Amino acid sequence: MISTDILGRVRVVLSHPSHPGNIGAAARAMKTMGLSQLVLVNPKRFPDAEASARAAGADDILASAKVCTDLDEALAGSVFAVAVTARRRDLGPPSLAAREAAPVLLSHADAGPVSLLFGNETAGLSNAEVQRCQRCAHIASAPDFSSLNLGAAVQVLCYELRLSAFAGVPPTVTPTTPFSSPVATLDETERFYAHLERVMIDTGFHDPRQPKRLLPKLRRLFGRAGLERDEVNILRGILDAVERRLPR
Amino acid sequence: MISTDILGRVRVVLSHPSHPGNIGAAARAMKTMGLSQLVLVNPKRFPDAEASARAAGADDILASAKVCTDLDEALAGSVFAVAVTARRRDLGPPSLAAREAAPVLLSHADAGPVSLLFGNETAGLSNAEVQRCQRCAHIASAPDFSSLNLGAAVQVLCYELRLSAFAGVPPTVTPTTPFSSPVATLDETERFYAHLERVMIDTGFHDPRQPKRLLPKLRRLFGRAGLERDEVNILRGILDAVERRLPR
Structure with missing residues (x-):
């Protein structure tokens, strides 16, 4: 059962963002789609005037953003995490298209906070970071130019989450076995x-x-x-x- | 029948863009999704270093961008146009969700170039501009904060076009292979x-x-x-x- 404030239970975690403008763009992207929980792991510059400028009205999301020193802190309490990554990982978790990943993420949000993890603009996510997540999500893109801007990637994923939450279509993937005990954080x-x-x-x-x-x-x-x-x-x-x- | 270079027949038309950064962001968004034809109607500043910086490798799209002085010139030769707008228009063309608009736009591309029209960052599209188009497209968004950044809106629409062009199975999507080793008996x-x-x-x-x-x-x-x-x-x-x- 998807409730209307399910998007409020999704954390957008940006790991080591370099450019404050992208943090602001991510906040704006989130707010346009009804998300509110922004978590920053070791941002290079934050708070920053450029972040505020690019947030363009999503200042409340920047003001309530949680700044963490490591991924443990960022994911604490989360019951499910999806890593957004363009690269294939041999030993990573199963990879889903963004459109498939959105309902999967939301299907876990009844059990507790869920997280969507984005990497640094240049380096992306490390294998260790990806392995902390239960799924990967990738955004379909041109094979020869597949690197979306960080804020744009946040926009696409939040857009898919909003459509998934409000399209009136229940998540297409539900846990195969009903959980008899609460999911572990x-x-x-x-x-x-x-x-x-x-x-x-x-x-x-x-x-x-x-x-x-x-x-x-x-x-x-x-x-x-x-x-x-x-x-x-x-x-x-x-x-x-x-x-x-x-x-x- | 949708051919693989159909995305090359889609023009992204930005009407009166104020911020060169957004032009660069639009170029990058287009290139990540396999689009290439950028048309600018009376850009405030172009070319501009900020556009190039935000294009981040999509310089070829900026270099080949066509700069026009009015919408007639921008739409010349187009057989179908969709206006991207958040506002309801009483007298505008039928409005579709972005996800519905993408296949509609592409369905006309066999007949000739098709256009996707985006308005100014602050003022949006005028009624006159919208009425030049055969359909409106809107991006689902939070009712109290519905204004996407221009580059982010271009990203979402181009993403929908790519998914639509490749029938939901874009070539970069690798099948989910949860099993790297044979399953145990x-x-x-x-x-x-x-x-x-x-x-x-x-x-x-x-x-x-x-x-x-x-x-x-x-x-x-x-x-x-x-x-x-x-x-x-x-x-x-x-x-x-x-x-x-x-x-x-």
Whole structure:
């Protein structure tokens, strides 16, 4: 069931934006589509007159923007995150077209805040940032010139979210299994990953100096499932039991 | 039948743009979506360094932009035109949502050039300008803040045109392939569950005489993800490593 203020539960997270003008453009794009929660991870310049100028009336969104020092803080409490990225990632989460990603993101918003993550204007998102998300979204574009301006990319995604929320069409993708327990927040899930990594190291299975692609693969597996809080508690209970039995 | 270069027959006409930055942003937006024909009616400042900066690589579109002194010249030769406008016009042409307008515009492109008309940043399009067009297009937006930036509006319309031209399957969209390795067979998955159960018992986490709903919950979690063979191998590798470290 999509309620009318569902767009208010979507965080737009800009990671390391370089140009304050793009922050303002993102705020304006959000407001035109009815979104309000802007989160900035290490913006190069903010607040800034150029951001305010480009916001062109969306000053309230800039004023209430949350500035974070890392992605953990930005995603804290979020139950689902989608990374907007043009590049293909071998080990990233499943990739959806923007039009498909919008209803998927909104289908999780009943369980808690959801996040849409955008990378730096030049470097995009790192693999580590992408792997914190449960899905990737890409905007269809010309193969030889695929780089949208950051504000323009925010506009397209927010536009798809608005159409998805208000077209009267329920999300096309619903979780395949009804959740019996609340979905885990992303920070609860991160603590599970950290715990799993520790146990893999302590048992000699994982050598952090030769990580290969082990952790991204495990993130991909559990991200695909979408962990519930109850499941995180079970998995961490198993890890606790293993740790207690390990020789000191 | 829509051919692949149909987008090359769409003119983006900006009437009286005030800010050269928006002209550059429009050029970039067009190029990301595979459009190339930019027409400017009485731009306040053009060419301009700010336009080039915001074009960010779409300089070819700026260089080939046609500058006109009136709308007649801009629309000359066009067989169909759509006015992009947020305001309702009592006497204007029929109004369509952007998503509906895109295929309508392209359906006329076999007969000749078609045009998409955008107004001035502040004043929008005049009634006279709108009445030169066969349809209006509007972008869904928040009722209390409906004014998109000009470049952002061009981006949304060009995005809809691209999706429409490629029938929702633009060539850059790669099929979602959640599985990078073959899916595990059901018996491989069963052997993993048996292995997991053994380790949970041996570590004291699981008491088979009081099973509660532990195993069904874990089956539900991994079943939801749909395990790949590679993932089963990793998970069983972790279980092996744990077993080797357990006191005998």
